[in-house]
Amino acid sequence: MSKEITARSQDYSQWYNDLVIKGGLADYSAVRGCMVIKPYGYALWERMQSVLDGKFKETGHQNAYFPLFIPKSFLSKEAAHVEGFAKECAVVTHYRLKNDPNGGGVIVDPEAKLEEELIVRPTSETIIWNTYKTWIQSYRDLPLLINQWANVVRWEMRTRLFLRTAEFLWQEGHTAHATEQEAVAEARLMLDVYADFVENYMALPVVKGTKSPSERFAGAVDTYCIEGLMQDGKALQAGTSHFLGQNFAKAFEVQFLSKENKLDYVWATSWGVSTRMIGALVMAHSDDDGLVMPPRIAPLQVVVVPIYKGDDQKKALDESILPLVKALKDAGISVKYDDSDNARPGWKFAEYELKGVPVRIALGARDLENGVAEVARRDTKVKVSLPLEGLPARIASLLEEIQQNLYNRALTFREEHITRVDDFDTFQKVLDEKGGFVSAHWDGTAETEEKIKELTKATIRCIPLDNPQEEGRCILTGKPSHERVLFARAY
Amino acid sequence: MSKEITARSQDYSQWYNDLVIKGGLADYSAVRGCMVIKPYGYALWERMQSVLDGKFKETGHQNAYFPLFIPKSFLSKEAAHVEGFAKECAVVTHYRLKNDPNGGGVIVDPEAKLEEELIVRPTSETIIWNTYKTWIQSYRDLPLLINQWANVVRWEMRTRLFLRTAEFLWQEGHTAHATEQEAVAEARLMLDVYADFVENYMALPVVKGTKSPSERFAGAVDTYCIEGLMQDGKALQAGTSHFLGQNFAKAFEVQFLSKENKLDYVWATSWGVSTRMIGALVMAHSDDDGLVMPPRIAPLQVVVVPIYKGDDQKKALDESILPLVKALKDAGISVKYDDSDNARPGWKFAEYELKGVPVRIALGARDLENGVAEVARRDTKVKVSLPLEGLPARIASLLEEIQQNLYNRALTFREEHITRVDDFDTFQKVLDEKGGFVSAHWDGTAETEEKIKELTKATIRCIPLDNPQEEGRCILTGKPSHERVLFARAY
Numbered sequence: 001m002s003k004e005i006t007a008r009s010q011d012y013s014q015w016y017n018d019l020v021i022k023g024g025l026a027d028y029s030a031v032r033g034c035m036v037i038k039p040y041g042y043a044l045w046e047r048m049q050s051v052l053d054g055k056f057k058e059t060g061h062q063n064a065y066f067p068l069f070i071p072k073s074f075l076s077k078e079a080a081h082v083e084g085f086a087k088e089c090a091v092v093t094h095y096r097l098k099n100d101p102n103g104g105g106v107i108v109d110p111e112a113k114l115e116e117e118l119i120v121r122p123t124s125e126t127i128i129w130n131t132y133k134t135w136i137q138s139y140r141d142l143p144l145l146i147n148q149w150a151n152v153v154r155w156e157m158r159t160r161l162f163l164r165t166a167e168f169l170w171q172e173g174h175t176a177h178a179t180e181q182e183a184v185a186e187a188r189l190m191l192d193v194y195a196d197f198v199e200n201y202m203a204l205p206v207v208k209g210t211k212s213p214s215e216r217f218a219g220a221v222d223t224y225c226i227e228g229l230m231q232d233g234k235a236l237q238a239g240t241s242h243f244l245g246q247n248f249a250k251a252f253e254v255q256f257l258s259k260e261n262k263l264d265y266v267w268a269t270s271w272g273v274s275t276r277m278i279g280a281l282v283m284a285h286s287d288d289d290g291l292v293m294p295p296r297i298a299p300l301q302v303v304v305v306p307i308y309k310g311d312d313q314k315k316a317l318d319e320s321i322l323p324l325v326k327a328l329k330d331a332g333i334s335v336k337y338d339d340s341d342n343a344r345p346g347w348k349f350a351e352y353e354l355k356g357v358p359v360r361i362a363l364g365a366r367d368l369e370n371g372v373a374e375v376a377r378r379d380t381k382v383k384v385s386l387p388l389e390g391l392p393a394r395i396a397s398l399l400e401e402i403q404q405n406l407y408n409r410a411l412t413f414r415e416e417h418i419t420r421v422d423d424f425d426t427f428q429k430v431l432d433e434k435g436g437f438v439s440a441h442w443d444g445t446a447e448t449e450e451k452i453k454e455l456t457k458a459t460i461r462c463i464p465l466d467n468p469q470e471e472g473r474c475i476l477t478g479k480p481s482h483e484r485v486l487f488a489r490a491y
Numbered sequence: 492m493s494k495e496i497t498a499r500s501q502d503y504s505q506w507y508n509d510l511v512i513k514g515g516l517a518d519y520s521a522v523r524g525c526m527v528i529k530p531y532g533y534a535l536w537e538r539m540q541s542v543l544d545g546k547f548k549e550t551g552h553q554n555a556y557f558p559l560f561i562p563k564s565f566l567s568k569e570a571a572h573v574e575g576f577a578k579e580c581a582v583v584t585h586y587r588l589k590n591d592p593n594g595g596g597v598i599v600d601p602e603a604k605l606e607e608e609l610i611v612r613p614t615s616e617t618i619i620w621n622t623y624k625t626w627i628q629s630y631r632d633l634p635l636l637i638n639q640w641a642n643v644v645r646w647e648m649r650t651r652l653f654l655r656t657a658e659f660l661w662q663e664g665h666t667a668h669a670t671e672q673e674a675v676a677e678a679r680l681m682l683d684v685y686a687d688f689v690e691n692y693m694a695l696p697v698v699k700g701t702k703s704p705s706e707r708f709a710g711a712v713d714t715y716c717i718e719g720l721m722q723d724g725k726a727l728q729a730g731t732s733h734f735l736g737q738n739f740a741k742a743f744e745v746q747f748l749s750k751e752n753k754l755d756y757v758w759a760t761s762w763g764v765s766t767r768m769i770g771a772l773v774m775a776h777s778d779d780d781g782l783v784m785p786p787r788i789a790p791l792q793v794v795v796v797p798i799y800k801g802d803d804q805k806k807a808l809d810e811s812i813l814p815l816v817k818a819l820k821d822a823g824i825s826v827k828y829d830d831s832d833n834a835r836p837g838w839k840f841a842e843y844e845l846k847g848v849p850v851r852i853a854l855g856a857r858d859l860e861n862g863v864a865e866v867a868r869r870d871t872k873v874k875v876s877l878p879l880e881g882l883p884a885r886i887a888s889l890l891e892e893i894q895q896n897l898y899n900r901a902l903t904f905r906e907e908h909i910t911r912v913d914d915f916d917t918f919q920k921v922l923d924e925k926g927g928f929v930s931a932h933w934d935g936t937a938e939t940e941e942k943i944k945e946l947t948k949a950t951i952r953c954i955p956l957d958n959p960q961e962e963g964r965c966i967l968t969g970k971p972s973h974e975r976v977l978f979a980r981a982y
Binding site: 027029030031034035036037038039041042043045046062063064065066067068069070071072073074075076082086087088089090091092093094095096097098105106108117118119120127130131134140146150151153155167169342 | 518520521522525526527528529530532533534536537553554555556557558559560561562563564565566567573577578579580581582583584585586587588589596597599608609610611618621622625631637641642644646658660833
């Protein structure tokens, strides 16, 4: 099984696709750019949803659901917004099919043309702010803290499973506030929620920062982001949080009466993470034998495989394994006892390795005699023989150890791949030979940013938060600069 | 607040809309036929999802996710299916907008026309069976037990919040089996899961049955359904489970190699329930003062309202209420302590009554002296003074009592509204004057069924499972019949 995976060193991109497809996370579909999320991949998404949803609710947000369709005219109400999304949207123009009178099968009924075309939501600011207009009258209605779990569609020309698909699943928070400070604080808070999730559950260290103006969300005043680093040295944006100022409130005429009885436009934020995070998870930790799941987010944390010949040995093993499985479950650990007899232990080992299950416990007749079990870690591949006595507690701490190890490994890799560079030749060379983030001075103009992108394919990933001020000169133009920014080639 | 609700007796339909909108469940949107599900309504949906999802997983199902879009040609592959869904679907024809060169704002880019139109899924049999083709080769791949939580779109001409909307949220199970018996058993099992949920969580008794051929799902061999009765005497289909035979397997060429090494088409089921259930819940239990939530499905089970003057009284109340709230939470009860000072107790009482919170606890300074609290049930409106000592346990059993009472009340109503009728005049009269289910003989033809519908607006809701055989004559044609079926006017 594991032999079918292309080696990272040979073809990183194919390695990724092999992991996603053969690891049972997703599959291509018959619809261009849309994927099928398979049960194991969806279980991972459910784990992500469950943790994030808990964090959203802890921070006072409520879920709601808004229409899939956005009237074309809504998109146009915020100038930058339509500019950013009009070029890649699915447009509904008709509401009925009919039999072709000329025998050409089923065709679109020309008489069922919509008066106004509907856009399948690429993001929901417009339809939501149009609704908020009726929900918000006074400061008493604020803050309004809403999140939506939904599917969205962006008609991307080049797609990749999880990383960039025409349809994807995500959550989008949309909040309304009485003051600018409060909205900025909300955007920052949600960035922290995302960073905490990605670092502590996905075991992926991230840099928090703001986007340069050219990379901002279409309609935002400021876009905050978290950027992670993949094993091939490319960066990946794992989540964004936008301070929208009063742009959407003005576009949709959402005003409120303040405590001081003054009419003012509402301040807004929006923030989202998507199934793209699954792509990040795969690329951050996996190896040539398959996926590697951080225990805190793994759909399955432990698998137990019995090794036996005949019913008597199986029965004897069951007597030890069933209580062990129960004890693990009682300790809140997700565990599967795979005693199916249609596959041999070796095949099962490879299968769970491919799926990245953090801990595998194998037990045979001799182990039983010795009162031990073979415990294998997916992250380091180390196998040890451990006493059955006290094993559940040992497994619980082992899972935490694995979680920590994956994070530390990714952090070390990231730290080794942030390079400070002061001239353009080195900049180019570091990108080509080492990859990773390059910390360099930039003159602050969109022209230079664009030029660097053309020359090197690297973009400004972010201007890190709490960035130290430092005098320097732009690596391309030599113009003065007051701080370094992080460049990288990116997904 | 409660005064704004139209009385049931005055205008049942307006009463329903008032409850949905003023109770905070949903709202109309700017998009024809699409609704906004508001936070309280969505919280209810999340409760439903959580219970059902648990039941699906217990019965061996896994969640997955398939594309929102269905190629037009897929819909046509199953003849009855396209007939059923082509007339009401949203069709995506283009993938880009552009600025009108003539200054007409943003228009559809005629150059971005799709080669094949995409249908926004009205249900996912076709796209899923097209995928199953690649997932199923051998009996070892069966059964395949998959569920999807998703949004679907059916371009209904007349819509009503929750009951019939262009877009709605639902789950759709799609399973594949090696034998006919196994598939039929699955369809029946899921019907039982639905009935158990609707009866034991939503407190709504249902009749389980099969649909007449005319009312079957487009593409099914048999459609099983659960039918509930609303307070106005109209029936509502709360869920359906379909035995699809080999129809979709044949349409999409899904064959498997059996244990006996023979190639055969796969047997299928599909089953679904939707946000329509929220409409059923509202209409089954609510009254003129607002919603009435069955405790087991209520987003909020208990609200505690303090009644005080000044900080000292408030502080004294907190000392008793905070531990009470904690004890309720520890007992697994969802509870809110509403000590906000921007509304008076009377306003709060009306608000929680409108929202249907099952139990309200009010506590004032005098109650505290007496060591009691005022406990009000939403279902019966009975208020009693109960000792604070032991209150959490008392509340827990009260919630169960309310759950049972709501179910019994609905059951009594339903039993009183099943009328056996043997002639057409009485049939018509019962429908007009009493409503409810009418149990009558029917000659088994689609023509008679259609004629009865034309004359009375009543449809065959179902042929109950385990229906006793009984000789009789069709109420319309007088032709012989061997069993009674249930007619009703329906949502």
